Amino acid sequence: MPAETRDRAPWLLMYHSVAECAEDPYRITVSPARLERQLRWLRDRGLRGVGVGQLLRARAAGRGGGLVGLTFDDGYADFLSAALPLLTRYECSATAFVLPGRLGGDNGWDELGPRKPLLDAAGLRSVAAAGIEIGSHGLAHTDLTTADDATLERETADSRSVLAELTGTAPAGFCYPYGRLDSRAVAAVRAAGYCYACAIDPGPLTGMYALPRAHVDARDTSVRLYLKKVLHPLRRRALPAAPAPAETAPRDGVGR
Ligand SMILES: [Zn+2]
Numbered sequence: 001m002p003a004e005t006r007d008r009a010p011w012l013l014m015y016h017s018v019a020e021c022a023e024d025p026y027r028i029t030v031s032p033a034r035l036e037r038q039l040r041w042l043r044d045r046g047l048r049g050v051g052v053g054q055l056l057r058a059r060a061a062g063r064g065g066g067l068v069g070l071t072f073d074d075g076y077a078d079f080l081s082a083a084l085p086l087l088t089r090y091e092c093s094a095t096a097f098v099l100p101g102r103l104g105g106d107n108g109w110d111e112l113g114p115r116k117p118l119l120d121a122a123g124l125r126s127v128a129a130a131g132i133e134i135g136s137h138g139l140a141h142t143d144l145t146t147a148d149d150a151t152l153e154r155e156t157a158d159s160r161s162v163l164a165e166l167t168g169t170a171p172a173g174f175c176y177p178y179g180r181l182d183s184r185a186v187a188a189v190r191a192a193g194y195c196y197a198c199a200i201d202p203g204p205l206t207g208m209y210a211l212p213r214a215h216v217d218a219r220d221t222s223v224r225l226y227l228k229k230v231l232h233p234l235r236r237r238a239l240p241a242a243p244a245p246a247e248t249a250p251r252d253g254v255g256r
Pocket of ligand 1: 073137141178
């Protein structure tokens with residue numbers, strides 16, 4: 001196993017919505033101009049954004065240097081119109097963690113926030129066809145740590161089979177709604193057949209099924225991004241060795 005896989009967790013950035021937005025109490029919106037500055041900043045430093053599955057496979061093969069995982073949670077419709085064109089322009093890819101139980105709906109779980117439309121089934125297929133890795137964020141953005149057994153099973157296993165049917169590819173990745181997880185949720189995600197899962201700051205649960213991510217919000221500057229990169233290995237726990245997702249699981253690479 002290459003040292004980079006053993007030694008520390010991969011560097012993963014977490015985005016949500018990409019839009020112009022004045023009112024954003026949950027700080028989930030980054031403007032297209034800011035995303036572009038961040039992608040340019042990464043490129044200028046010899047770094048390239050890719051989906052998490054691609055990043056994990058590259059690291060397992062000792063080729064992870066220079067790659068940064070880009071993740072977009074919730075499956076906002078603006079991914080297709082605002083984020084994807086920029087990712088394509090900068091020859092980056094990403095993982096979109098979507099909610100197959102809310103296709104064509106909105107972010108009704110954010111009580112205070114402005115309503116933002118989510119991708120519908122056709123939009124989701126367009127995103128997948130552009131080479132973006134599609135992962136599951138559960139069916140309906142349910143906190144798995146308070147879900148009963150039947151709900152937990154539906155949110156993990158059923159969301160995976162619905163996405164497999166919609167896109168033709170069973171998703172390799174899962175992402176915990178609200179970043180909330182416990183060992184029971186981790187076990188359910190593993191049992192549902194996923195290869196990895198993304199969290200935010202999973203503490204002692206850190207591992208292939210609880211990958212930490214750095215939150216990117218509208219106030220992030222390139223300098224702050226840089227600091228997050230530098231601090232990342234110091235803040236995060238070592239990642240236990242685990243097999244990378246199979247080569248066939250997600251499709252990666254914009255335009256391929
Ligand atoms: Zn979410």
